[in-house]
Amino acid sequence: MSETQPVRVVHYINQFFGGIGGEEQAGTPPHAKEGSVGPGRLLEMSSQGKIKVIGTVICGDNYFVENEGALDEVVKLIEQFKPEGVLAGPAFSAGRYGEASASVCKAVQERLNIPVITGLGPDSTALETYRRYIPIVRTGTSAVDMKNSMPVMGTILYKTIKGEALTEEEQEKLYKRGLKKNVIKEKNAAERAIEMLLAKYRGEPFQTEIPMVKRETVPPAPPVQSGPIRLALVTDGGLILKGNPEGMAGGRSKRYCRIEIKDWSKLSPDDVEVNHFGYDTRYVTEDPNRLVPLDAARHAEQEGKIILHPYIYSTAGVATAIEDAARIGKGIAQELLDAGVQAVILTST
Amino acid sequence: MITRELERVGIPVAQVCTVINVALESGANRVVPSQSVLYPTGDPSLEAEAELALRQNLINQSIEAVQAEVEEPSVIE
Numbered sequence: 001m002s003e004t005q006p007v008r009v010v011h012y013i014n015q016f017f018g019g020i021g022g023e024e025q026a027g028t029p030p031h032a033k034e035g036s037v038g039p040g041r042l043l044e045m046s047s048q049g050k051i052k053v054i055g056t057v058i059c060g061d062n063y064f065v066e067n068e069g070a071l072d073e074v075v076k077l078i079e080q081f082k083p084e085g086v087l088a089g090p091a092f093s094a095g096r097y098g099e100a101s102a103s104v105c106k107a108v109q110e111r112l113n114i115p116v117i118t119g120l121g122p123d124s125t126a127l128e129t130y131r132r133y134i135p136i137v138r139t140g141t142s143a144v145d146m147k148n149s150m151p152v153m154g155t156i157l158y159k160t161i162k163g164e165a166l167t168e169e170e171q172e173k174l175y176k177r178g179l180k181k182n183v184i185k186e187k188n189a190a191e192r193a194i195e196m197l198l199a200k201y202r203g204e205p206f207q208t209e210i211p212m213v214k215r216e217t218v219p220p221a222p223p224v225q226s227g228p229i230r231l232a233l234v235t236d237g238g239l240i241l242k243g244n245p246e247g248m249a250g251g252r253s254k255r256y257c258r259i260e261i262k263d264w265s266k267l268s269p270d271d272v273e274v275n276h277f278g279y280d281t282r283y284v285t286e287d288p289n290r291l292v293p294l295d296a297a298r299h300a301e302q303e304g305k306i307i308l309h310p311y312i313y314s315t316a317g318v319a320t321a322i323e324d325a326a327r328i329g330k331g332i333a334q335e336l337l338d339a340g341v342q343a344v345i346l347t348s349t
Numbered sequence: 350m351i352t353r354e355l356e357r358v359g360i361p362v363a364q365v366c367t368v369i370n371v372a373l374e375s376g377a378n379r380v381v382p383s384q385s386v387l388y389p390t391g392d393p394s395l396e397a398e399a400e401l402a403l404r405q406n407l408i409n410q411s412i413e414a415v416q417a418e419v420e421e422p423s424v425i426e
Binding site: 123220223225229234236237280286289290292297300315322326328332333337341342343347 | 365
């Protein structure tokens with residue numbers, strides 16, 4: 001009987017999964033333990049002897065995001081084990097833990113040049129930032145999904161370390177990275193295109209060489225019932241307070257602002273202006289209701305159709321990085337949820 | 350992107366915009382078409398009263414949009 005050697009892996013986890021404690025222990029600095037801890041045991045067991053967790057590095061969530069040197073400390077601790085690969089998390093939809101897991105993977109991949117993997121939920125804030133750089137397994141939103149996601153992460157990491165190809169099913173478990181891989185084909189592009197076209201014409205099966213990168217789609221939110229709807233106005237058209245006291249950028253936005261409207265029956269050029277370098281703002285500066293229809297919304301309010309949220313949320317949506325836009329969106333979403341807003345009209349330029 | 354994040358947490362969004370294809374592609378589920386990128390809820394060529402009426406119309410369409418049951422990114426006119 002031939003026995004295959006297991007691959008030697010280091011596991012990165014936070015203080016909670018490390019069994020140290022919850023939020024009260026989130027300041028725990030990075031430290032290493034021999035062997036597997038917590039979910040690392042599941043990783044070993046589910047790999048059926050293919051993976052050996054030689055060490056576990058644990059760091060508190062707050063410590064990681066609050067200390068600039070935390071990432072270096074963690075990578076050094078990992079390096080001491082001389083692993084063949086690193087698995088971080090899975091962090092599911094957790095904010096700080098997701099950021100930590102993904103950035104540890106990215107740094108290990110760059111500095112130690114070994115395979116890495118982490119797992120994040122589809123609504124993780126770290127996803128948009130890191131998906132281009134590292135393989136990330138699609139997990140559920142909470143630790144309930146641990147027993148499903150950990151074996152998948154283990155299998156993919158093992159195969160990557162061994163240089164084995166992933167099955168289509170395994171590739172589907174990873175978030176798309178939007179990268180292209182160079183391969184050499186016998187026939188040139190023109191020949192392949194003609195063959196594909198003829199196959200299509202004859203109704204025969206064919207496979208595209210450039211599948212479109214699919215954006216993560218969000219299922220539609222359920223509709224609100226009638227009767228006065230608590231409604232907020234939002235715009236990406238760069239509405240700002242007159243004189244731009246908050247120093248909002250006209251594009252490449254990193255943040256959004258709130259404009260208080262509770263004493264206004266309409267938007268007036270005396271109170272607000274528009275800062276956006278992506279379009280000619282003359283007409284909306286002249287009458288800002290052309291950008292955010294506050295006057296008409298007040299009418300609808302008087303008719304009893306809506307109750308208007310006392311703030312307009314605004315940013316300048318031009319040349320904004322996708323991850324910044326997602327973060328801005330998440331921030332606004334949270335504020336509106338907390339305020340009990342039921343629906344939004346978003347005007348877009 | 351903002352629309353996606355709002356819909357993700359269960360807040361329906363009527364997105365008033367002109368470039369409908371981009372909105373649908375980027376995952377806006379309830380799109381209300383408007384006239385121009387330069388003035389999504391206005392029209393400088395109209396008299397003030399008519400322009401306000403146009404805006405009220407867009408608001409009403411938007412209110413219908415957030416009350417509409419949709420299965421996929423849709424244009425609501």
